[in-house]
Amino acid sequence: MTDPALIDELKTLVEPGKVLTDADSLNTYGKDWTKQYAPAPSAIVFPKTIEQVQAIVRWANERKIALVPSGGRTGLSAAAVAANGEVVVSFDYMNQILEFNEMDRTAVCQPGVVTAQLQQFAEDKGLYYPVDFASAGSSQIGGNIGTNAGGIKVIRYGMTRNWVAGLKVVTGKGDLLELNRDLIKNATGYDLRQLFIGAEGTLGFVVEATMRLERQPTNxxxxxxxxxxxxxxxxxxxxxxxxxxxxxxxxxxxxxxxxxxxxxxxxxxxxxxxxxxxxxxxxxxxxxxxxxxxxxxxxxxxxxxxxxxxxxxxxxxxxxxxxxxxxxxETISHWTPYKNDISVTIAKVPAFLKEIDAIVGEHYPDFEIVWFGHIGDGNLHLNILKPDAMDKDEFFGKCATVNKWVFETVQKYNGSISAEHGVGMTKRDYLEYSRSPVEIEYMKAVKAAFDPNGIMNPGKIFAV
Amino acid sequence: MTDPALIDELKTLVEPGKVLTDADSLNTYGKDWTKQYAPAPSAIVFPKTIEQVQAIVRWANERKIALVPSGGRTGLSAAAVAANGEVVVSFDYMNQILEFNEMDRTAVCQPGVVTAQLQQFAEDKGLYYPVDFASAGSSQIGGNIGTNAGGIKVIRYGMTRNWVAGLKVVTGKGDLLELNRDLIKNATGYDLRQLFIGAEGTLGFVVEATMRLERQPTNxxxxxxxxxxxxxxxxxxxxxxxxxxxxxxxxxxxxxxxxxxxxxxxxxxxxxxxxxxxxxxxxxxxxxxxxxxxxxxxxxxxxxxxxxxxxxxxxxxxxxxxxxxxxxxETISHWTPYKNDISVTIAKVPAFLKEIDAIVGEHYPDFEIVWFGHIGDGNLHLNILKPDAMDKDEFFGKCATVNKWVFETVQKYNGSISAEHGVGMTKRDYLEYSRSPVEIEYMKAVKAAFDPNGIMNPGKIFAV
Structure with missing residues (x-):
């Protein structure tokens, strides 16, 4: 989409100055922490209200324009990368905590609220927001929900999913849904809230989220x-x-x-x-x-x-x-690591880790493997460091072969090829190692129900 | 369906003697704890394997025969009632705990495992299954998942949803899906497991569930x-x-x-x-x-x-x-109570309770209202006792009016018309008090993706 007339239409949907098309902005807002795709969005739009988000989605349906949600852009699977002329919808200006409910221990957040902002807000109220991970200083709540962010406290507190009391979403058709109404108990049919958690923006946009808070941990x-x-x-x-x-x-x-x-x-x-x-x-x-x-x-x-x-x-x-x-x-990033974020059930971790060690060691004895991770929940971060003497392209070429072995081993152990980083574009072509073909068909049918024109973050999770 | 040829076909799909059509069985297996619908199933079938369940569902698709899942039949919303010639699929013979994993603290259950059986199993292993409620002695895990059962420990342990590590389901199309593979962290697209939890059997049948266990509480x-x-x-x-x-x-x-x-x-x-x-x-x-x-x-x-x-x-x-x-x-059941199971966010409970008290008190000053419930999670059980002198029909007639006021108040407070009992048939016509019309349209689209022929528990959650 480079048609200036369309950009002009888009500008009418938001406040003045809230559509950017300069090269710097396109480059900045068109990518996340994954570096292997060149950002190439058509425009960045910054809605300030739910109504503006709905207007953007309805316009995109009419004009058949692809939209990419953008939060803190700290993702590691390229789910927030716009590499194909999409319009990026940034939630940077919807970044307020709108409401606090002491009795229910909930905070109503706009999607652009930064994780650390919510953590601090909770602390100021004598409470605790327990989802924590390396990028908490810049990741946003909307993105956390889109990827069902995990981190270092999952063994006790669970994933982001556990902390979402209610969600307002704008579906791919432009409908506003108020999901679960912040209730603890609500047995009135399908819990659609759960579908949007971890959907990476492919069904719609999270435009408001009521997050639960917890008592502060002691000593x-x-x-x-x-x-x-x-x-x-x-x-x-x-x-x-x-x-x-x-x-x-x-x-x-x-x-x-x-x-x-x-x-x-x-x-x-x-x-x-x-x-x-x-x-x-x-x-x-x-x-x-x-x-x-x-x-x-x-x-x-x-x-x-x-x-x-x-x-x-x-x-x-x-x-x-x-x-x-x-x-x-951060320390090993110096060695240009090939990274993988995988999981199996806890009991299988030792055998799984040994098998991967053996495969890599046998074929590439000069590769240094650095393991770390959240062992209490079965989530391993596999990092292979580039030998100093090896050329970057040669290294990543060999890692592509490693990738296949790793995913085959994951499949053999009935594990996940993406424990907490999502699918995005980087894992899209490997999805069948963790989800059966028939399961993927049902996922696509669900996608079609919420986004029949395929305008919501196309090419993420599934190929277009 | 009274065609004997069809019953004969059904008999070929399971073991000998595992299709019942005698009046006693039809009456027993055709209903749950709700009493206002006359059971009228065509047959009761008892599969023993996942393959048999798949065969039944595929046959039902071919023959356009409605299926009703049947667990412990302790439901309070008529979700497991077969009142229209359906074939009831009972999981009474799929009642084994197949596997225990000490390190992951999980137990792999067939759907017919009784809640108390799992609780006892956990205790024998030095662990704890925390979902507990009045009907734990006869309710089954498959049914608990179908209604996302709650109970008395939700404030600490959450609903059944929190304890389902993995699910095997047979969809309304007869496909077997293995959902989430018992992982704690798994960010590979839509978590379809969550859709089946609380779906009341309208998307497919739960045929195996891996349930998490917890350390035993102390003193x-x-x-x-x-x-x-x-x-x-x-x-x-x-x-x-x-x-x-x-x-x-x-x-x-x-x-x-x-x-x-x-x-x-x-x-x-x-x-x-x-x-x-x-x-x-x-x-x-x-x-x-x-x-x-x-x-x-x-x-x-x-x-x-x-x-x-x-x-x-x-x-x-x-x-x-x-x-x-x-x-x-149990004690108030003597007074033929009109019962309602409703919820609001915790902060709203006092005002909500007073408003309902006032409405009922004003119109029916002779009605005795008994309140109890799980206040820590916003879930109230409203019970109105029948005055001894009043005729049963007159009482329930008046309660139908009360129903409307109660649900209007629930809607005003943004609450749930069914906190933990599900929708089934009893709340079906009131669903719009808790879910918007457009949300219900999306729910129906999801249903169509999993059950295109509408054979899975038709008439439950939605009207046919």
């Missing part, structure tokens, strides 16, 4: 434990889960730790060097609870599952232990 | 508190929720209590008589936690929100306090 305390092998991490998880409600259970390999310690700004957790590390967190609400954690730690040492460990005694120590895990992604 | 402790008015219950809820993770927060009126005490087999909680009572429960994991509860109780008394109260000191006392709440439904 969060972390342990970092070193294990003699990966298999030992599972009985450790089991032992702690038996005694405590964990708020996190993460893991990382010695290679991941070495990279982070190499920065020089984070202290080592302890001296013993171990092949794998677990980071777990719980609420030390009472001394008894902390003692229970220590006793379980000792039990794990006696069983030979843990070689060494440390428990945070202050907020500062808690922060430092978390840095060991949180800094990994 | 459950209940308080019953008497309040001077209904409004005081809300700050009490708020005060306790600030300090404790409540596992239940129920309420009942003096009239409800009087009926239960009238039985003579449950002791009064305390002597002070109060217009309203709250029953709350928490895990007294430590003495400190119990002390916190007592301190909050005292704070509530000082504020004038609570007149008297008692806290359980033993398992026996815990049971006795719960009987005050749990016996209500």
């Amino acid at each position: 969060l305390t972390a342990l970092v434990l070193g294990t003699p092998d990966f298999d030992s991490i599972m009985p450790v998880l089991h032992a702690f889960q038996d005694k405590l409600d964990l708020t996190a259970f993460e893991f990382f390999s010695d290679k991941a730790l070495a990279k982070v310690l190499g920065r020089g700004d984070v202290p080592a957790p302890f001296e013993t060097s171990c092949p794998f590390y677990a980071l777990l967190e719980f609420e030390a609400t009472t001394d008894e609870r902390a003692d229970q954690a220590l006793a379980t730690f000792e039990h794990c040492v006696e069983q030979g599952w843990v070689l060494d460990g440390v428990m945070s005694q202050s907020e500062q120590q808690l922060q430092n232990l978390w840095k060991l895990r949180e800094y990994i992604s | 459950l402790t209940a308080l019953v508190l008497g309040t001077p008015d209904f409004d005081s219950i809300m700050p009490v809820l708020h005060a306790f929720q600030d300090k404790l993770d409540l596992t239940a927060f129920e309420f009942f009126s003096d009239k409800a209590l009087a009926k239960v005490l009238g039985r003579g087999d449950v002791p009064a909680p305390f002597e002070t008589s109060c217009p309203f009572y709250a029953l709350l429960e928490f895990e007294a994991t430590t003495d400190e936690r119990a002390d916190q509860a007592l301190a909050t109780f005292e704070h509530c008394v000082e504020q004038g929100w609570v007149l008297d109260g008692v806290m359980s000191q033993s398992e026996q006392q815990l049971q006795n306090l719960w009987k005050l709440r749990e016996y209500i439904s």
Whole structure:
């Protein structure tokens, strides 16, 4: 769409100045954190009201123009990339928390509210918004809902899905639906709210969301434990889960730790060097609870599952232990990693991880694999680092082959090719490794019901 | 369908003897706990395998025969009633727990597993299945999923939806879908699993479900508190929720209590008589936690929100306090109550309750209203007792008028006309009080995608 007459029409639907077509804006708003697609939108439009969003969608239906929703653009699957002349609908100007309900512990958010903004709002009210992840400082609630964002506290608090009390959406036909009315119990037919969570904007736009808040956690305390092998991490998880409600259970390999310690700004957790590390967190609400954690730690040492460990005694120590895990992604970005975000059921994690290690090691012995992830929920981040000597194109070429092996292994283990990053364009052609062809047919039928003209984020999840 | 040739065809699809057409069976399997529809199925079929279920659905598509799913038949909305010559598909012979996964804390259930059977199974494994309600002894997991069953622990554990890790369903077209593969994190497009939860069998049949289990609660402790008015219950809820993770927060009126005490087999909680009572429960994991509860109780008394109260000191006392709440439904059934199961957001509960009280009181001053419910999640059970002197038909005639007022008030408060009992046939004609006409159109489009011939439980949720 480069027809200036259409751009002029679009301008009549929003406030003056709220359609941008300059090269900088097209480039900025046309992409997310994935870098492999060249942004090429026709225009960026910034609605300020639900009515304006409806007007844009109705106009796009009439003119058969593709729309791409745009939030914080922190996605890792290119779901918010506009590479084919689409109009990008940015929610940057719909970024207010409209309402707070103390008794229900809910906050009514416009889609452009930034995750950290909601977290801070909750804290100011003496409450807690528990969905947290690396991009919380710029990701937006609408995007979180579109990808059903997860992160580091899922073991205790679940995904974004759990925190959506109600949704207002504009469907691909331009209809405004008010879904679930913020109720806890509502057994009046299909819960369409659930369809829009994780739909990556392919059914419609989230234009308002009532998010639940939780009581603040008390005295969060972390342990970092070193294990003699990966298999030992599972009985450790089991032992702690038996005694405590964990708020996190993460893991990382010695290679991941070495990279982070190499920065020089984070202290080592302890001296013993171990092949794998677990980071777990719980609420030390009472001394008894902390003692229970220590006793379980000792039990794990006696069983030979843990070689060494440390428990945070202050907020500062808690922060430092978390840095060991949180800094990994940023630190390894220096090595141009091939990344994959996969999941299996928890029991299958050790065998699955070993199988992938073996396949990659056999074919590419010079590749360094860095594993980390949310082991408590079966979600592994596989990172293969580019050997310094290898050319970027050659590396990514080889990784494309690795990709196929990884996804075949995921399929064999009945896992997910995208645990929390979505499908977008990057996983679109691999969807059948996690969803059967007949399931995909039903998904397309659902899409057709909400977006019969196929104008909502086309080419995402499914090929056009 | 009375054509004997069709019954003969049906018989070829299952094991010998697994199609029943005798009057007793038709009468028994043709109805649920709602009594206002005369059961009139053509046959009852008992599949034993997923393949048999698929064969039945494919046959029904060819022959255009309506199917009704049948579980424990404890529903209260006639969703499992076959009143129009349908074939009832009973899951009584698909009632096994097939698999247990300790690390993932999941149990793979056939749809006919009884709720209490899963609860007991979990207990035997040192775990806990937290969805609990009056009919747990006969309701089945498939039916729980079909209605997204709630109950008394929703404030802490959520609805059945929260506990479904994976689903196998046979759609209305006869396709077998394996939904979500029991994963915690799976961002691969629309979560179709969510559509089937609460769909009342109108999209397809649940043929297997992987249910999550939880750690067992520790030292459950209940308080019953008497309040001077209904409004005081809300700050009490708020005060306790600030300090404790409540596992239940129920309420009942003096009239409800009087009926239960009238039985003579449950002791009064305390002597002070109060217009309203709250029953709350928490895990007294430590003495400190119990002390916190007592301190909050005292704070509530000082504020004038609570007149008297008692806290359980033993398992026996815990049971006795719960009987005050749990016996209500059974006890008042003697008065042929008109029942309604409605919800609003928590903050709106006091105003909503008063408005309904006023409407009924003004028009029918001789009607006795008994309120109870799950106040912690906004779910109220409204019960109007039939005056002894009034004829049953006259009473239900007047209640039909009340129904309209109640639903108009629900709509005004943006609430749900069915909090946890589903729509079925009893609420079908009132659906627009809780879902907009355009939303209902999308629901029908979704239905058409999964059940194009309309053979799956027709006439439930929507009119045929």
